Amino acid sequence: MEFIYNYLSGLELGPWATSILFAMAVLVVAAAVFLVALTIAGFLVVVERRVAGRVQSRIGPNRVGPFGVLQWLADGLKLFMKEDLVPAQADGPMFRLAPYLVMVGVFAAFASVPFGMLLIASDLNVGILYILAITSVATVGILMSGWASNNKWSLLGGIRSTAQIVSYEVPAALSILSVVMLAGSLQMSGTASSPGIISSQGGWPWDWYAFYNPFTLVAFAIYFTSAVAEGNRTPFDLPEAESELVAGFNTEYSGMRFAGFFLAEFANVYLMSAIATTLFFGGWQIPAVSLAAQAASFWLRLVGLAIFVAKAAVLCFVVVWIRWTFPRLRVDQLMSLCYRYLVPIAFACLAGNAVYLLVIPAGSTVDNVIHWITTGSFGLLVLVFLWRVRFHIKRSGDRLDFDLLARGEKGSFDPAIQARPYGKFRRRHGKESA
Amino acid sequence: MSEPTQTGAQREELVLNMGPHHPSTHGVLRFVVHTDGEIMRKAVPEVGYLHRGLEKLAESQTYAGYMPFTDRINYLEAMFTEQAYAMAVEALLATEIPPRAEFLRVIACELNRIANHHITLGCITMDLGAYTPFVYLLRERESINDLIEALCGNRITHNYLRIGGVAYDVDNIWLGQLESYLDHFEPIINEFEALIVGNEILIKRMQDIAVISRRDAVAWGLTGPNLRASGQDWDVRRDIPYGAYPQFEFDVPVGPLGRGQAGDCYQRFLVRVEEMRQSCRILRQCLAKLPEGDIKAKVPKMIKAPKGESYASVEGARGEMGCYLVSDGGKNPYRVKWRTGSFSAMSIIEHTSPGLMIADLVALVATLDVIAPECDR
Numbered sequence: 001m002e003f004i005y006n007y008l009s010g011l012e013l014g015p016w017a018t019s020i021l022f023a024m025a026v027l028v029v030a031a032a033v034f035l036v037a038l039t040i041a042g043f044l045v046v047v048e049r050r051v052a053g054r055v056q057s058r059i060g061p062n063r064v065g066p067f068g069v070l071q072w073l074a075d076g077l078k079l080f081m082k083e084d085l086v087p088a089q090a091d092g093p094m095f096r097l098a099p100y101l102v103m104v105g106v107f108a109a110f111a112s113v114p115f116g117m118l119l120i121a122s123d124l125n126v127g128i129l130y131i132l133a134i135t136s137v138a139t140v141g142i143l144m145s146g147w148a149s150n151n152k153w154s155l156l157g158g159i160r161s162t163a164q165i166v167s168y169e170v171p172a173a174l175s176i177l178s179v180v181m182l183a184g185s186l187q188m189s190g191t192a193s194s195p196g197i198i199s200s201q202g203g204w205p206w207d208w209y210a211f212y213n214p215f216t217l218v219a220f221a222i223y224f225t226s227a228v229a230e231g232n233r234t235p236f237d238l239p240e241a242e243s244e245l246v247a248g249f250n251t252e253y254s255g256m257r258f259a260g261f262f263l264a265e266f267a268n269v270y271l272m273s274a275i276a277t278t279l280f281f282g283g284w285q286i287p288a289v290s291l292a293a294q295a296a297s298f299w300l301r302l303v304g305l306a307i308f309v310a311k312a313a314v315l316c317f318v319v320v321w322i323r324w325t326f327p328r329l330r331v332d333q334l335m336s337l338c339y340r341y342l343v344p345i346a347f348a349c350l351a352g353n354a355v356y357l358l359v360i361p362a363g364s365t366v367d368n369v370i371h372w373i374t375t376g377s378f379g380l381l382v383l384v385f386l387w388r389v390r391f392h393i394k395r396s397g398d399r400l401d402f403d404l405l406a407r408g409e410k411g412s413f414d415p416a417i418q419a420r421p422y423g424k425f426r427r428r429h430g431k432e433s434a
Numbered sequence: 435m436s437e438p439t440q441t442g443a444q445r446e447e448l449v450l451n452m453g454p455h456h457p458s459t460h461g462v463l464r465f466v467v468h469t470d471g472e473i474m475r476k477a478v479p480e481v482g483y484l485h486r487g488l489e490k491l492a493e494s495q496t497y498a499g500y501m502p503f504t505d506r507i508n509y510l511e512a513m514f515t516e517q518a519y520a521m522a523v524e525a526l527l528a529t530e531i532p533p534r535a536e537f538l539r540v541i542a543c544e545l546n547r548i549a550n551h552h553i554t555l556g557c558i559t560m561d562l563g564a565y566t567p568f569v570y571l572l573r574e575r576e577s578i579n580d581l582i583e584a585l586c587g588n589r590i591t592h593n594y595l596r597i598g599g600v601a602y603d604v605d606n607i608w609l610g611q612l613e614s615y616l617d618h619f620e621p622i623i624n625e626f627e628a629l630i631v632g633n634e635i636l637i638k639r640m641q642d643i644a645v646i647s648r649r650d651a652v653a654w655g656l657t658g659p660n661l662r663a664s665g666q667d668w669d670v671r672r673d674i675p676y677g678a679y680p681q682f683e684f685d686v687p688v689g690p691l692g693r694g695q696a697g698d699c700y701q702r703f704l705v706r707v708e709e710m711r712q713s714c715r716i717l718r719q720c721l722a723k724l725p726e727g728d729i730k731a732k733v734p735k736m737i738k739a740p741k742g743e744s745y746a747s748v749e750g751a752r753g754e755m756g757c758y759l760v761s762d763g764g765k766n767p768y769r770v771k772w773r774t775g776s777f778s779a780m781s782i783i784e785h786t787s788p789g790l791m792i793a794d795l796v797a798l799v800a801t802l803d804v805i806a807p808e809c810d811r
Contacts, residue, residue, distance in 0.1 A: 056569035152450050156472075156792075234563055235635055238793075327636045328563025330793045331472055396625040399573045 030111075033121045037110040041267035042072035048266070048320045055324045057399065076263075082255035090252065091148040098145035099253065099260035105138030106264045106271060113274045114189035114198060116284050116305035117294050123196065127188035128176060131275060132169070135230075138264065139165045142249050145261075149252040157248025160238050160331055165230050167338045172226035174346035175219035178353045179209050179279045182216070188278055191295060198278055203287030206371040210280035211378060213370050215352040220280045222346050227272035228319060229334070232265065235326040236334060273315035277308060281315075284308040447475060450792075454483050463806040465783075465799075469792060477787040477795050479780050484810040492770035497523050497737040498597055500767065504757075505591035507772060508808035510553055513539075513546035514750035515772075516595040518757040521676060521746035523597045526739040526761055532728040535599035536678040541612070541720050542585065542594055543748070544713040548619075549578040550751035551706045551713075554803045558703055559630055561800040562639050567630045574622055577615055584608055597737060599730030613721055620714055623707065631707060640699035644786050644798040647697055654785065655778035658753025660802055663689040663705045665696035670749035677748075682719045684712045699794075702801040738765050752776055752803055776808040 008018050008025070046061065046069055053060025061068035086095055112127040114120040124130050139162055146158015180186060183197045190196020201208055210220045229236035238248075250261045277283055284304035286294060294300045329337065360367050448471075453464035462483040468475040488507055492500045504519045505512035517539055524531065552575040556568035579589040586594035586602055594601050630636055646656070651664035661668055669686040671679045687708035689701035739761040747756035753775030762768040779802040787795060 052565075056566050057573060058569065152448060237563065324566050326564060327559060327630075327633060327639060329635055330639060330791060332791070333638055392625065392628060395621060396570070396629075399577065 029121050033110050034107055037107050037267050037270075038263060040270045041263040042076065043069065044266045044270055044316060045072045045075070045262075046070075047316070048323075051317065051320045052324050055321070076259055079259040079262075080256050084255045084257060085252075087150060087252050089150040091150065094144050094148035095252075096257070098141045098148060099257040099264075101141030101144065102138045102264045103141075103260050105135050105141060106267045108134045108137075109271055110267070112188050113271065114196075114278055114283055115274075115308055117189065117191075117291075117301045119284075119301070119305055120189050123187060123189045125194075126186045128180065128186050128197065128275075128279070131188075131271075132173060132176070135268075135271070136165075136169070138268075145253070146249040149249070151252050154249050154251045157251070161232060161249055163331075164232070164236065164238065164334060167335060168226040168229040168236075168342075171222050171338060171342035171346040172230065174343070174350055175223040175226070176279060178216055178219040178350050181350070181353060181357065182209055182212060189283070191291065198283035198285060199291055201282045201285055203282060203285040203289060205282075205379075206368075206375040207285075208280060208282040211371055211375040213353065213356050214374055215349040215356060216280070217374055217378060218345065219349045219353070220276070222342050222349070223279070224272075224276060224315075226338075226342060227276065228322065229338070231268045231272055231319075233269065233319060234323040235328045237323075237328055238331055238334060269316055269319050270312060273312040273319065274308075276315055277311040281311050283311075452477070452795075453480075463804070463809075465795070467792065467795065472791045472793075474787050474790050474792060474795060477783060477790075479783050481780060481806065481809050484807040486807075486811065488811045489770050489772060492767045494766060496765055497739060497767060500770070501595065501597070502591065502593045505593055506807070507811055508750075508752075508774065508776070508805055509590050510550045510805060511546055511751045511755070512590065512592045513543045513594065514748050514755045515757075516592070517543060517677070518746050518748045518750075518755045518772075519759075519770075520595045520597050521748065522744045522757040522759040523737070523739060525744040525746055526742055526759065527597070527733065527737065529598050529731050529733060531599060531677075531731055533678070533725045534603075534727040535729045535731070537720055537724050538600045538604065538729060539595060540678045540682070541604075541717060541724075542582070542592070542600070544716050544720070545578050545582060545612075546592075547751045548710050548713050549575045549582075551710050552578075554751070554800075555626075555703065555706055558797070558800040559636065561796045562636060564630060564633075564636070567626065570622075570626065570629070574619060577618075581608070581612060581615060584611070596730060598733040599728070603729045609721060609724070612717065616714055616717055616721075620711075623710055623714075627707065631704070637693060637700060639793070640703060640797055640801065641694040643699045643794050644790055644801075645695060645697045646782060646786055650782065650785065651697065654782040656753065656775075656782060657778065658750065658775045659705045659709060660702055660753060660775070660779055662687060663697060663701035665689050670747055670754050674747065676746070678720075681723065682716050684716050687712065699797045699801040702803075706803075736765055738763065739767075747773070750775060752779070752805070752808065772811055774808045774811070776804045776806075779804045780809050 008021050013021070049071070050060040050062075050068065061071040064070040064074045086092055109131045111121040112124055112131050114123065142161045142165075143158045146154045146156075146161070149155070179197060183195070183200045185196050185200070187194065187196030188198065190199035197209075205211060209216050211217060232238075250258060253261060284294075284301075284307055286300060286304055286307060289300060294304060360370070448469045450467040450469055451464065452467050454462045464480040464483065466478045466480060468477070486506065488503055491503055495503065501516060501519065504515040507515045552571040556571040559565075560568040582592060582594075583589050585604065585608065586592050588594075646654075646660070646664050648665045651661050652666060656664065657668070657670075665688060667686060667688045670676070671684075672686055685708075687705050689696040689705060691701065691704045691708060694700040694704075739759075741761055741763040743758070743760045745756060745758045747754045749755075754773065755775065756773035758769075758771040758773070759767055760769040783795075783798065783802070783804075786798060790798065
């Protein structure tokens, strides 16, 4: 944005023309960011459904477009053409406004998501603070939708959601604070001259803030948990707990407005993954390439974009995986998890991090060794976990296929059976005797 | 019901109407839930949405003709209703059942029990928010449905039993398939345990929740897994033996098993997991001991039961499934009365619900395994 403003000022068109052109440029950029966020959200819907399909040993949507990637467009179009229903007893204006507030809260945050080195709509110097603040608007929207629907289930969902988001912002913000302390900046991306959160990390894993010391690793875990909770995702999806509250705050919504809530939820998943990538996993940094080199080369910045998207995609996948694995907590357990465990631990991490910064000089041997140990132990943990996953996937197997059995391909079937493969029902030889 | 507080604000009960179409009311069932915030004052079940007059219908059917109707009493455990009815009629007729038919009935019933527990356990986890275990169990249930389809041609409402025996015999192919299914399924139970039974969130949601004491369980007439989870050691298969069951060795799982206390939701969950293992054990013994011979006793085409009454009960998947039959000597039953596990389980909900949270009500209903059509009939 500064770049566009400087360019327009350089043209010397006079203050009015510059302002109008700048406003138009802002609109174009905003539309672009919105469309990118929308596409990401839509794509994520398909990814979620495909992953869920694999997790549950079924296929998932694969009809619209290659591998079903355009399914979200078909669903979106369908929802847009549905009747936009406002219940008779609902508070009309509030009911209509609520989904837009939720969407604004999520999509506006994308303005400060650093996709690449210079690929950020607005690299504010208070970037992370801006994101924390603007996403809170969504809470108002959710509460409004719950209240305006004039439905008791919606109301309960809205209240639960608000309580949850407000509570979990505390540990999330505390764990973010650890990173801000390390970077000494609130700026998301930054450059070599004005260091931001990403530009003060490095390309290699041991240069990332997640593995800076054990405290930041725990802070990452807390941030991730809180972000999942803020996004109303399983195991914290109480506001829309299907088996309890029907569909929670969006019970009464249909058509386009429902699509708004839906896409906002998925955009939020990407948003939290992107923020985690930025704060803890080195963002767009390319290993072994200096910041100056990245700033100079367009292709290197493209590689950086790919790295960023890949890291965020891995985190998105983990979020989806968690959703299709865990049951959901109860509302009081959710609150006690937040206030009795996450908040104190986040405080301890913050304090521990501060002590670490005071005691161990940055760049010293001890500092580096701790980076490596943290990275190594985390890597080992991931490897052991993946090995367990593979073990269980192998053991649970697939559905028992009687056709395969009949052909003698697996199992303990008598080969004599091959003559008569198992198929549709056939009357057995012992006919019903009179 | 509003009571003023110190701040002058009004405290009111929120009356929620949970159902008849609500995602976690299995079948069509309605609860009137009085809540104070998230805490329930009480939940009153309203039943009767699925009343189909299945008891009255019997009076216009022949004895053999009523058999398919019994399937509809509970679509998840059709074999048990069939067997209870068949046993009641056979008691009136004083028919001897061929041993092979008794074994086939046991095989069909135990397969049906496993299939039913798939749905129950899956629904419990789904109601608690985990969708994947449900799909895994449904996948396994498909295999059982395939087996039962090969056995009798139907997947849900089987109509397999006949008065005096069963409709179709099995061959070695089918027995081989059953054996490979057991080989496949027994490790899956362990896998299911690894996936969800030991899950900390699931345990937190169910442990010490909605505890039904042994005294209450007996007083309200709970039977089956619900009763055994409360610590009462009672199983119709063992204590009032019928059919071929005396020839098998099996354990009756009784709470408390593992974590939690007797009678809580988690125990009701665990008892069912353990019952699937025991059913597999019975099926293995069936395969080993299956005798040769007829599958149906000689009964007249048009059955006329002698005047009198009989009661037969079997250990269904939801507890004692009893059929009380009165005959006036004609070709139709004079009166049929069913005793089902869901009905008593439904009646205890109002007693247990005060003080629970809304989310706990869902867990309570799911673990009690109430099925509205079985309750309403």
